[in-house]
Amino acid sequence: GAVVSQHPSWVICKSGTSVKIECRSLDFQATTMFWYRQFPKQSLMLMATSNEGSKATYEQGVEKDKFLINHASLTLSTLTVTSAHPEDSSFYICSASIQDTIYFGEGSWLTVV
Amino acid sequence: QKEVEQDPGPLSVPEGAIVSLNCTYSNSAFQYFMWYRQYSRKGPELLMYTYSSGNKEDGRFTAQVDKSSKYISLFIRDSQPSDSATYLCAMSSYTGGFKTIFGAGTRLFVKA
Numbered sequence: 001g002a003v004v005s006q007h008p009s010w011v012i013c014k015s016g017t018s019v020k021i022e023c024r025s026l027d028f029q030a031t032t033m034f035w036y037r038q039f040p041k042q043s044l045m046l047m048a049t050s051n052e053g054s055k056a057t058y059e060q061g062v063e064k065d066k067f068l069i070n071h072a073s074l075t076l077s078t079l080t081v082t083s084a085h086p087e088d089s090s091f092y093i094c095s096a097s098i099q100d101t102i103y104f105g106e107g108s109w110l111t112v113v
Numbered sequence: 114q115k116e117v118e119q120d121p122g123p124l125s126v127p128e129g130a131i132v133s134l135n136c137t138y139s140n141s142a143f144q145y146f147m148w149y150r151q152y153s154r155k156g157p158e159l160l161m162y163t164y165s166s167g168n169k170e171d172g173r174f175t176a177q178v179d180k181s182s183k184y185i186s187l188f189i190r191d192s193q194p195s196d197s198a199t200y201l202c203a204m205s206s207y208t209g210g211f212k213t214i215f216g217a218g219t220r221l222f223v224k225a
Contacts, residue, residue, distance in 0.1 A: 006156070017129070024134040032211070034213075042217070042219075043201065043215055043216065043217040044157070044201070044215050058179060086171050091154070093156050093157070096210065097213075100144075100145045100164075100205060100211075101145070101147065101159065102159075102163050102203070102205075102213055103159060104149070104156040104157045104158070104159075105156050106155060106156045107154075109154070
């Protein structure tokens, strides 16, 4: 199957700082990528849809100025959590769609201290 | 009513048992149906993908889709402790743009 790589796998940052998470499609071009957030023992919550060369589409309730998404190329989308706070600590997962199927990255654990 | 309903479990079975995981949905526009397996602290891994109604088999896994009943299933034969994970159903449609909806996930424990 298609491979989606996510980096870093885990990151700890201080409150008030910003952290960037990268999502790459390794063996295919992804015009659309998705960013999810997942709390422990809960399902995936779609945060935004990232479209190559255009602005991301955010789901209701997701602050676009806090969660900056950039999809600069067909193989890379980035999520930047700005001015992070402890409540932003979570598991962030990206995915890319190819031929009507979604493939996920390994996820990134963010801990804000 | 949620678009996709999935019992969160947990479901505990002995090793070797046949496991049945299910989801129901309400939107008849869904055309593509997937099952993902997610181990703790990992991203979901695609297990099965089916288009429209019917059965699909891959090793110990069988996916069934019944569009008339809006019901999908995943069967795991000869379950192993390594199958212990959370299983997420998902379904997609192109109506109003490509959209994928995920179930809440069922936590499965296979006891040795």
